[in-house]
Amino acid sequence: xxxxxxxxxxxxxxxxxxxxxxxxxxxxxxxxxxxxxxxxxxxxxxxxxxxxxxxxxxxxxxxxx
Numbered sequence: 001x002x003x004x005x006x007x008x009x010x011x012x013x014x015x016x017x018x019x020x021x022x023x024x025x026x027x028x029x030x031x032x033x034x035x036x037x038x039x040x041x042x043x044x045x046x047x048x049x050x051x052x053x054x055x056x057x058x059x060x061x062x063x064x065x
Contacts, residue, residue, distance in 0.1 A: 001049045006056045014060075018053045021046050 006014065025046050031037040 001052060003052060003056070006052060009056070011057060011060050014053050014057050018050060018057070021050050021053070025050070 009017070025043065028037060028043050028046070032040070032043070037043075
């Protein structure tokens with residue numbers, strides 16, 4: 001997910017997407033603990049996507065304030 005995709009989303013949509021990604025990270029960590037993870041690189045990309053979403057949420061909140 002790139003920043004231009006995030007710029008079109010609302011605050012509510014961003015929060016929902018962040019929740020979904022965090023749930024996916026949780027599931028992947030469970031798989032990793034049981035040594036059944038198929039794509040270990042997916043964790044890294046998910047963490048970065050979450051950071052992008054949090055950055056955009058912060059930008060929107062600062063703009064509103």
